[in-house]
Amino acid sequence: MSAREFNFDGLVGPSHNYAGLSFGNVASFNNVKSASNPKQAALQGLAKMRALAARGFAQAVLPPQDRPNFRLLRSLGFTGSDADVLARAYKESPVILACAYSASPMWTANAATVSPSRDTADGRVHFTPANLNNKLHRALEYVQTTRALQAIFADERHFAVHDALPSTPAFGDEGAANHTRLCAQHGLDAVEMFVYGRVEFDPAAPAPKRYPARQTLEASQAVARKHGLAEARTVYVQQNPDVIDQGVFHNDVIAVGNANVLFYHEQAFADEQGALFQLRQAMAGVDAELTAIRVDTDMVSVQDAVHSYLFNSQLLSKDGGKMALVIPQECQENAAVSRYLEGLVASGGPVDELVHFDLRQSMRNGGGPACLRLRVALTDAEASAMHQGVVMTEALYHTLVAWVEKHYRDKLEPQDLADPALAVEVHTALEELARILGMPGLYDL
Numbered sequence: 001m002s003a004r005e006f007n008f009d010g011l012v013g014p015s016h017n018y019a020g021l022s023f024g025n026v027a028s029f030n031n032v033k034s035a036s037n038p039k040q041a042a043l044q045g046l047a048k049m050r051a052l053a054a055r056g057f058a059q060a061v062l063p064p065q066d067r068p069n070f071r072l073l074r075s076l077g078f079t080g081s082d083a084d085v086l087a088r089a090y091k092e093s094p095v096i097l098a099c100a101y102s103a104s105p106m107w108t109a110n111a112a113t114v115s116p117s118r119d120t121a122d123g124r125v126h127f128t129p130a131n132l133n134n135k136l137h138r139a140l141e142y143v144q145t146t147r148a149l150q151a152i153f154a155d156e157r158h159f160a161v162h163d164a165l166p167s168t169p170a171f172g173d174e175g176a177a178n179h180t181r182l183c184a185q186h187g188l189d190a191v192e193m194f195v196y197g198r199v200e201f202d203p204a205a206p207a208p209k210r211y212p213a214r215q216t217l218e219a220s221q222a223v224a225r226k227h228g229l230a231e232a233r234t235v236y237v238q239q240n241p242d243v244i245d246q247g248v249f250h251n252d253v254i255a256v257g258n259a260n261v262l263f264y265h266e267q268a269f270a271d272e273q274g275a276l277f278q279l280r281q282a283m284a285g286v287d288a289e290l291t292a293i294r295v296d297t298d299m300v301s302v303q304d305a306v307h308s309y310l311f312n313s314q315l316l317s318k319d320g321g322k323m324a325l326v327i328p329q330e331c332q333e334n335a336a337v338s339r340y341l342e343g344l345v346a347s348g349g350p351v352d353e354l355v356h357f358d359l360r361q362s363m364r365n366g367g368g369p370a371c372l373r374l375r376v377a378l379t380d381a382e383a384s385a386m387h388q389g390v391v392m393t394e395a396l397y398h399t400l401v402a403w404v405e406k407h408y409r410d411k412l413e414p415q416d417l418a419d420p421a422l423a424v425e426v427h428t429a430l431e432e433l434a435r436i437l438g439m440p441g442l443y444d445l
């Protein structure tokens with residue numbers, strides 16, 4: 001059966017800010033407390049969605065989450081009116097206030113792991129929202145993520161939206177940022193590759209020393225079980241702990257796959273040859289042959305990969321069989337990376353086009369093109385069964401741009417999070433957004 005890959009991009013929320021909340025994410029740490037521009041951030045994201053939709057790629061949008069998260073603030077003992085809660089949190093723990101205000105759900109690659117119906121035992125599309133339990137500001141997300149996915153994929157004949165895994169370190173789950181589906185074509189049988197950073201129940205397994213490994217093997221296995229994936233078509237690969245210690249906090253900072261192509265850095269995996277062997281063997285079972293595009297360290301260092309986000313790109317299949325690589329502008333500003341990319345498109349291999357976007361506002365928090373999207377491969381019947389209000393069209397693009405222009409600030413500094421007017425602005429904006437998207441119960445405002 002034919003299927004199309006929809007990219008669900010996160011719409012950047014009105015409180016996009018730089019709070020240095022992600023230890024191990026170099027950009028988040030480097031830009032701590034600098035001023036952000038939420039309006040520009042949202043417009044940059046929308047421009048990417050519009051351009052890809054105009055090219056004929058299936059594109060949809062996932063709405064931002066309600067911020068600040070008053071449930072968090074109140075649960076931590078900040079009481080009184082909303083204004084009191086904000087004032088006390090800002091005074092006593094500005095970092096907790098920043099967590100409650102983070103717009104991090106914009107990086108929807110971390111929203112969930114998705115298994116298309118072709119891969120699952122019951123023939124439905126399965127979603128497991130990621131618990132993101134490694135960071136306080138992200139551990140809040142799964143509640144609203146689940147609500148949004150249930151609203152969009154409500155038809156239980158086609159879709160299963162699971163609960164997140166238990167929110168404890170043993171089951172650290174960061175969603176699709178550590179998950180890749182490899183196949184000959186989207187509608188055909190596939191191998192699902194899960195990349196993990198550490199093993200909870202085997203203290204002897206290698207693990208990073210400096211920065212946290214956010215994804216565990218146990219979490220990946222649990223997601224595969226819940227989705228009903230076949231063992232022969234599921235591969236677990238350990239990320240190289242040394243690259244986690246150099247700022248590769250998710251596998252999608254050092255590798256990206258699409259159809260039968262895996263584009264990766266030679267240092268991405270703990271055992272490169274072992275990983276390729278397992279993938280080739282599993283893919284032979286689905287009549288697909290792996291095309292591995294390996295980037296050597298002497299062409300692009302891990303540091304250049306982390307700074308340019310070369311691998312945090314989208315690899316998109318075009319009509320005719322070739323692929324486009326959607327990259328952030330930073331790739332062209334890095335001499336080694338841009339030289340590498342010139343060679344890549346000239347090589348006669350599967351990638352014959354580069355499409356670049358200015359996503360600077362997101363990049364400054366460590367999120368590139370691939371972080372901003374969740375891939376959901378759907379058959380035609382499934383695509384018509386999901387909520388249609390989130391599908392990106394020219395009309396929706398213009399409506400959302402006008403909505404952003406009306407509600408978003410163009411500058412947010414750390415002290416602005418204490419401004420009670422900001423909370424009111426965000427609520428007003430989101431109420432209107434729920435109407436625009438035709439999702440009246442989207443928020444629990």
Ligand SMILES: NCCC[C@H](NC(=O)CCC(=O)O)C(=O)O
Nearest residue numbers: 018019020021022025028107371
């Ligand atoms: N897939 C990209 C995720 C980027 C995200 N950054 C952040 O949450 C930074 C937020 C801040 O520091 O304000 C993270 O590290 O999980």
